[in-house]
Amino acid sequence: MRTKKRLSKAEGGNVMIEFALLAPVFFMLVMGLVEFVLYQYKCYALNHVVYEASRNLQTGEVQTAADMETAFRDEVCDHAGPMIDCEAIAFDVRAFDDLNDITYPPPEFDEDGNPTNFVFEPGKANQYSVVRAAIHHQFITPFMDKLFRMGPDMPAIVNSYCIVKNEPFSG
Numbered sequence: 001m002r003t004k005k006r007l008s009k010a011e012g013g014n015v016m017i018e019f020a021l022l023a024p025v026f027f028m029l030v031m032g033l034v035e036f037v038l039y040q041y042k043c044y045a046l047n048h049v050v051y052e053a054s055r056n057l058q059t060g061e062v063q064t065a066a067d068m069e070t071a072f073r074d075e076v077c078d079h080a081g082p083m084i085d086c087e088a089i090a091f092d093v094r095a096f097d098d099l100n101d102i103t104y105p106p107p108e109f110d111e112d113g114n115p116t117n118f119v120f121e122p123g124k125a126n127q128y129s130v131v132r133a134a135i136h137h138q139f140i141t142p143f144m145d146k147l148f149r150m151g152p153d154m155p156a157i158v159n160s161y162c163i164v165k166n167e168p169f170s171g
Helices: 002-009 014-059 068-079
Strands: 090-096 128-137 156-165
Touching: 014 068, 014 128, 014 156, 068 090
Parallel strands: none
Antiparallel strands: 090 128, 128 156
């Protein structure tokens, strides 16, 4: 009871004003931290998916399938976690005979940020298969796009690469 009387007589609002000034900054920092962790998770998950799918290129499981691209996509979806949309990943798979031959054209994107010059050409036995993958990440927290030097309506593009030498499989 004594506290209730004391609070009802208090006329200062310092704590409320300080909370009103600092709360938005605090909550934006917490949301930015959570969103950055989600962005880093997407980077890690994409690296994992590309690595696991590249292993099936290396062993020839993808190349011996009736529909190579579908077999590759199925492998990707098997390893994608719950927070990554495997259908949204764009892959550029190319084959090279020697490590010195590996060159990639710079990626070209349409107005929506989707790659236009990605191909799917996995290597044969004893060739090098190189996988490049990209997926969008749209920031929600204000100013996060500025930290990553993105425009307000532009998604961040997460990239991953993997190079494997194919085993001497038959097929």
